[in-house]
Structure formats: C-alpha cells, structure tokens
Amino acid sequence: MANELRFDGRVAIVTGAGGGLGRAHALLLASRGAKVVVNDLGGSMHGGGKNSAAADRVVEEIKAAGGEAAANYDSVEEGGRIVQAALDHFGRIDIVINNAGILRDVTFHKMTEEDWDLIYRVHVLGAFRVTHAAWPHLRDQGYGRIIMTASAAGIYGNFGQSNYGMAKLGLVGFANTLALEGQKRNVLVNTIAPLAGSRLTETVLPKEMIEALKPEFVSPLCAYLVHESSTENGGLFEVGGGFFAKLRWERTEGTTLRLGRPFTLEQIASRWDEITSFEKSTHPPTITASMQPVMNNLEAGPSKGGNDLIDVDLALGYEYPSLTSSYDERDLSLYALGVGAAADPLDDKDLRYVYELHRDGFLALPTFGVIPAMGALVEQYKQGTKAPGLNYGFERILHGEQYTEIRRPLPPHAKLTHRMRVKEIFDKGKNAVVITEVRSTDETGEELLYNEYASVVRGAGGWGGGRGPSAEVNTPPERAPDATITEKIGPNQALLYRLSGDVNPLHADPSFAENFGFPRPILHGLCTFGYAARHVLRALDIDPRLFKSIKVRFSDSVFPGETLITEMWKESATKVVFRAKVQERDKVVLSAAAIELYTEIPKPKAKAQAVSAAAVVPAAAQGGGSEDVFIAIHDYLEHNPESVAKTATVFQIKLASPESTWTLDFKNGKGAVVQGTTDAKPDVTLELSDADFIGMATGKLDPMKLYSGGQLKISGNIMASQKLGFLKKIDPEQAKAAVAAHRARKGGGAATTTGAAVVPAAAQGGGSEDVFIAIRDYLERNPESVAKTATVFQIKLASPESTWTLDFKNGKGAVAQGTTDAKPDVTLELSDADFIGMATGKLDPMKLYSGGQLKISGNIMASQKLGFLKKIDPEQAKAAVAAHRQRQAQSGATTTAAPAAAGAQSAAPAASTQVKDVLDQLQGVLGGRAKDINAIVQLKLTSPDQAWVLDFAEGRAELRPGEAKDAAATLTLAGEELVALVRGESPLSSLFQRGKVRVDGDVRVAKRLGLLEGLLAANAGKQS
Helix, strand or coil, X not given: CCCCCCCCCCEEEECCCXXXXXXXXXXXXXXXXXXXXXXXXXXXXXXXXXXXHHHHHHXXXXXXXXXXXXXXXXXXXXXXXXXXXXXXXHCCCCEEEECCCCCCCCCHHHCCHHHHHHHHHHHHHHHHHHHHHHHHHHHHHCCEEEEEECCHHHHHCCCCXXXXXXXXXXXXXXXXXXXXXXXXXXXXXXXXEECCCCCCCCCCCCHHHHHHCCHHHCHHHHHHXXXXXXXXXXXXXXXXXXXXXXXXXXXXXXXXXXXXXXXXXXXXXXXXXXXXXXXCEECCCCHHHHCHHHHHHHHHCCCCCECCCEEHHHHCCCXXXXXXXXXXXXXXXXXXXXXXXXXXXXXXXXXXXXXXXCCCCCCCCHHHHHHHHHHHHHHHHHCCCCCCCECCCHHHEEEEEEEEEECCCCCCCEEEEEEEEXXXXXXXXXXXXXXXXXXXXXXXXXXXXXXEEXXXXXXXXXXXXXXCCCCCCCCCCCCCCCEEEEEECCCCHHHHHHHHCCCCHHHCCHHHHHHCCCCCCCCCHHHHHHHHHHHHHHHCCCCHHXXXXXEEEECCCCCCCCEEEEEEXXXXXXXXXXXXXXXXCCEEEEEEEEEEECCCCCCCCCCCXXXXXXXXXXXXXXXXXXXXXXXXXXXXXXXXXXXXXHHCCEEEEEEECCCEEEEEEXXXXXXXXXXXXXXXXXXXXXXXXXXXXXXXXXXXXXXXHHHHCCCCEEEECHHHXXXXXXXXXXXXHHHXXXXXXXXXXXXXXXXXXXXXXXXXXXXXXXXXXXXXXXXXXHHHHCCHHHHHHCCEXXXXXXXXXXXXXXXXXXXXXXXXXXXXXXXXXXXXXXXXXXXXXXXXXXXXXXXXXXXXXXXXXXXXXXXXXXXXXXXXXXXXXXXXXXXXXXXXXXXXXXXXXXXCCCCCCCCCCHHXXXXXXXXXXXXXXXXXXXHHHCCEEEEEEECCCEEEEEXXXXXXXXXXXXXXXXXXXXXXXXHHHHHHHHCCCCCHHHHHHCCCEEEEECHHHHHHHHHHCCHHHHHHHHHC
C-alpha cells in the first residue's frame, strides 16, 4: 500500500514481549519494517523464575516472516542492559514500549510488603530504568517515541489490586512529566490503558471475555502512537475489544473561598453541591491550567468578609446576564401620568410629556430613565437569577437610595440593552447596603442611562466590613427655599404608577400592606421620586433636556391621597438641592437629594463601529495590528505605576504573522514597553500569532484554550504568565483614547498592512463597497471564472446593513447592490466589518462560521467557491477602486454601488435607472428644505431594494446610501412610487391610504415629508 505507515530504519524495544500484548506489539512493528528488541525475563505471571524460551519464540516468528529482531532476557530492573542490547544489535534506539508487568492480586488487609514492592519494582522502577537508559540517546538524536502501559485498575481502582492500581496510575504521572520534558527534542510520550486477554487478566476476567479481547486489537493504536507521523504527546488512551478512546481529567467548576478569613465546616457543607456537581465542569490539560482558580484567588486579594446572608467575596462585582427591553411614546406618556403630570389636561407644559403630537415637540420626563433599569432588575428576579452570595429574600429589602443619570435627552422610543453588576456592599452594623448598577445602551452601543439602586438589607450587617461614605451630602442650606411646590397625590396614584412596571402588591393590595405593618397600600418610592423631580423642573423653569442626574434617599413612606411638599434650593447654575415631605404628617420622605444639570443639551455621540463588550483593550486600529495593544499597556503603566512593583516580571512576547517581538519590563522601577529585545532577561516568554494575541488581549480568546491547543507556547517561569491578568484591568475607553493620542502624535500614520490581504482594505468612507468594486474588476478581467464558479451568492451585511448579489450564472457575471431576480444558491450573513476582514484575509471564514459570526444558508458547500477572492491581485484591486472613485468625483455623484461587470445584464430593471435619476436630482434641490424637516429620515426602497438616509438634522441636507440607527422616522415604499411622489404624480396621502407607503417612528416627521410631493416637478418649473 502506498500510504502504509511503516517503521523502516527504526529500532524498537518492547519489554515483556514474550507473550500477550508485548508479543502483539513486537510482531506488528516488525511487520512494518522496525528492528525489534524482544525483551522478556521469562518468569511467571507472579514474578518468579526465568526462561529464555518466550523471547526466542517471538524472535523466531519475526524472522520467519522476514523481519529483524533480537532477543533479550534481562529483567526490566536492569534497564541499561536492555538498551545496550539494542545498541549492540542495531546501533540505535527510536522506540520504547514499556509493557512488562506482573500481578500479585490480594486484598489490602492480606497484602505483604513483598506483594507491594515487587509490583512497584517491575512496573514503575522497571519502566524508569529502561526509559532512563534510552532517554539521552533519544534526546541527542532529536527523535523518540515512548509508551507506558497503565491499566483501568490504576484509573478507576479494582478490588484486590491496590498495589497494581498504585503502580499503573504512577506510570500515567511519570509519562505526563516526560511528555513535557521531551517535547522540545521531539521525544513524545503517551500512555495506553489496554484491556486484552493475557495471563495478567485471566484471574480477573471471565474466560469468554478473555477469548474476545485479543492483544492484537490493542497493538494498532500503540503502533500509531510510536510512528513518526504521530504528534500526540502526553495522552492517555483506553483500548481493547475494538474500542479506542482518549481520556482527560475532568473536575467540577467547584467553588472558591477568598483568602484572609477562616474557612469553616459549615461553609463547605453549604457549598457541597457546587463542589461536587459536574453540571459545570472543566478539563485542565496542564498543571498551569489546574492552578488557575488558585492563581485567580491570590490575585483577587484577601477576603472582604460577609455572613450567612451576604458573602461579599461571591457577590461583589457579579455581573448579571444582560437583558434587553424597549419603550415608546406610550410608555413615556403612561409614566408621566403615573407621577402626576397633566393632572390639568390644559396645562401646556405638562402636555408635552403625555402628547406625542404636541406642536412644540414631545418630551420624555427625564426620571423615566429609572423605569427600564428597574424593569431589568425585576426581570432578573422573575427569572430566578440571583447574584451568588446574596442569600436573602424580598422581605428583607428596602429601597434606600436611588441615583439616575441621563447621558442625553431620552428619545421617544428606543431598544435598550441592560448590563447589571453588584457595585458596592457596605456593612452598616445591623443592616447592610447593596448597590447594584445598571448601564443601559441603545442600539448603537452608546450608553443612554446609568442607574444605581441601593438596597438596605435588614439584619444582614455586622461582619466588620467597610461602612461606606459617611459624610452627609446634599444637605439643604439654612435659608428659605428658592421655590416650593405643594401637590396633593391622587388616591389611586399607586394603581396608576404600577402600570409602568412595579407591580409589588404592597402598593395595591390592602391585606398585603397590612401584613407588612402598613394601614393601607403605600406609594412607590420611585413615584414620589418622579413627583419631586417634576416639581423642580417646573418651579425653576428648567428645560428637561438639560437634566443630567438625580440622587435621593428614601426616608419615609408616602400614602396615596397625602399632600407632597417639594422644597428646592438652587445651589449653582447646574445643581439644585431639594427635599420632599408629607404635609399631613410633617415627615421628610426624600432627603439628601439633588438634581444636576448640563450647561447645554447633550447630543448623541458620532456613531462608531460597535466594540465587543468583552474587549479589555481596543481591537487594533486599521493597520495598527498588535501595536495598539502595547500602546494601551504603556498607557496603563503610566496611570498605574503601583502595578509595576506588584507584577515584578519581565515578559517577552514573540508574535508571528507578521513577526514581531515585544518586551514588557516590570522590574526596572517604572515599567517599560519596548518593541524588540532588551538587556533585561525575560522571566517568561509567550509565543503566539499576532491575531491570537489581539484576541487574547481583547478578551475574545481564552489563554488557557490557546495554551492547551498549542497556539500559545510558554517557556521560562510558566506561573509568571498568570501575572498578565493585569490586562483585565485596562479601561477600554482610556485605552482607545491612548491609541488615538498616539496616532495623532504620529501624524495619523498607521503601520503597514500585512501581506495577507487579497483585496484592499476598504478605502476611507468606502466600507465594503470597495470589496465589491474589486470583485467586479476581477470578473471583467477574468470572464472564464464566471462559468467555473456558476453560483449566485447573496451577501447580507450588518452594521451598516446592506445586501449584495454576486451572479455567476448569467453568462458574464454581475455584481449588484440589493437583491435581483436570480435566486441565490447560498446566502452569507455577517457584519460589514467581518466581511471586510474575511475578504482582506485578516479573518478566517471557518473561525467566523464556527464562532457564529458568519451564518450560511442554502447550499453551504457552494460558499467554498468564494475562494476565487484569493486570486484577486491586491494592487490591481486598489487601482480599480481608485479609478471608480475618480469616476465618481468627475460625475459629481455622492456614491455609486458597484456596477455589474462589463457587458453583464443589469441586475435591476429599468425602474432602477429612474430611481437613480430621481435620487441624483433630489440631492441638488433638498438643501433649501432642510429646516422644514429638521430630522434624520430613513428611506427604504423596494424593487430594487435600497436604503438611503435623508439627513436634515442640525441644518444639514444630505442624501447618502445606507442605514441610520438614529432615524426619527422610516419611510418604506417601492422605487417606482418614490418616482411618482417626487414628480407630482402621486400625493403622499394617497400612497399612504392605498398601502403603498409605510411610516414608522415619529409620525410628525413623516407628515413633514409631504414636502417631497412634486418636489422635482416644482423645481423644474422654477428652472424653466
């Protein structure tokens, strides 16, 4: 056979080869060309006697079959002689199979020291002496393969074999260590745990099973492990009866108790399920990985204390699973009514909070910002999600304080993602305070809301922990209030407010309230919170869009029907201190309260590509590669000099693809980050690819998985590599700022890109369009590739959204933005950024697919045909993009989708041309109408599918392709209907009534779009 695995020129020692497994191993190796030293003492299965006949018979069998072999009769305790025999007969040694063994089965209470020692001497000491004698020869020649023979008795234990089990598991540890020591010299060591019929198993297995378990069923696995093509190292394999499997260690995820306080039996008992449950398990492949929880515990520092109700170490910093929610104008209006707004329906100021078509614009009451966050917390409780270490129920919780910050005025509707974390835990003596923070981001990833919810947990304090801030804040000055508002709360106000999401029966059910010691249901504290904030805005005539934050302490309860008095003091232009009290009982219900204001209305941030929440340092900027990570590390050291002495390690990081070397010196007093090597001798060296390093540093790749998978090599003080954990402490925003500042200092220059690109990275502003321009150019120059590929690809991109069709079935090929009449054979869905990365060779499609970032539907195998991308010449592609850009500039077009390949049929019907003409004309006549709309409008066209942005915000008048995440309204209609609308052939109202146009979002903005009616016809009239 041409592909037969052979051992020609190799010399193997097989101990205990006079029969059973050893004989089968020796015969198989010899039949494949190996020269074999057949070692066998010829003693009994219990270790007594000596006879040369067994080894001689096997040698005769090998020679009779045309092989080469030599017999050796030494005991494995004389390992040096066995190895010397191989050298004397064949001049070298390549393979050692430690197979010799005996049995002395006896229950432990009857076992003698001789029973124990003899098993140890043959199995463990014998394997040591043979291997130790062969080891220098294998290392010096840079090649060797070694097998240890263990047993299921060593792995699982077996009655009457305590001595045998001890020896066999000892061989596993012996082999694992040799595997580490020999790997650099290509000396690989593995262990098999065979199940075979032999004289050693005939006393413990039924006769029928022994006859079915032939030794020759084990030898193929053993022989493969000692073949030069095998790279397996440090493995443990069970084999026998046709079954082949690799074993690994598994342990439960376990639990960790922080150091610095005594551990008790009761703690162990209470966490026994965590300690023993394999529902969550790990498989540490190395001693370094096995020590990871201990290293993490050391890095975490001493225990912060706690008790049966609150374990601070477990709870503090816990991040709940993220949740999503949405709200719209209805939710905002209902909330405003719930906190007393528009009690007078003719009050124009309050009407703006409850009427979405108000002539001056609809406004969100800022304190609504607490509602989505509270809803997310309540949803966590509903789902049964509790922070570990918080072992108390609702009955112990009181809402102590609330802080809410609005990053910018709340839009009329939004989809939010909430990330919750236990931020602080304070010991107040009898009670404890737990502060949970909630960060809420919108669809673009921009943080819109920040909330801190402080819970007083009754009876949970007293462990001696920190009490937290003690100074009084927001204390009203000793003078009359600058303004006061008195308002009676409606008797059904709690029932109205609860419709915003807080459905605690304490606020609605009289009997429930009575059981908690209240004469009747009480008002929600956050309802009082909303009342008071509204009072401040009204009394001081504050634009609600300037509202930045509010902080209050809940001092007492309020009952529906009582009268609330809000007193306020204007401390500065941006801060108002206030308090609220109940008139009837003269009780302060809100204290230590303040509202802070912005000096100008904040605007949404410029939309940047969303960054993974897992990132610890920013992903490398375009062209920057791993350099950005080291810039972030350097910046971190400058801001955190104390971390240098704490880490006290010199790291050398060797990167590949492209190659570079970096030194992190934490021993020189101030710390240094240097590209290249230095005089400082590294304590630990890490070797990995540039891409894997970036993935590891940004939190996308697990260092342990990289290490166990061989993608990360660590040499030197392996344990010191754990100190790179400081990367987790780098603030992503600060790191981004540092990289930006560094780029600015360099004049914006970026490092050269790697040679991996197959099409140019998108030109500035071009996005993925440049890739499709390059594909079109390739098709024009290589028409033969169309018939060869013969596939219709549909590529759906996100962030920003776009759809592209590559038609390789229409004869000449076509590249079109949008969908076509050609049914796609395969559809790929991924982000715009990942597509560019895949097309430029920076991202591996298989990794994107396996990681869920690339979705493929239809004929999955057809996606492989996109391999033609690798044939695109980067320089030619750049030239094509540049030529396309130049044609754009000459024609005055704002942008153009990649056209079909030369000579190809148009992917869209004639209507597409009409739509393009209309859009080109609109660009020139919209400028004078921007102020009439004053919003961003998303225009979605069908037939053909296109997405355009009409940007009329802040005096702009731009028409551009793509999607806008912050559009106030979305207009969806067919291309031909748009043509009819702007030419004056169909009014907007008629299209809407006939279902030809769909309006989403702010209907007031949609109404203003009526100005599009006949816009081109009117303009043509003016020109004539």
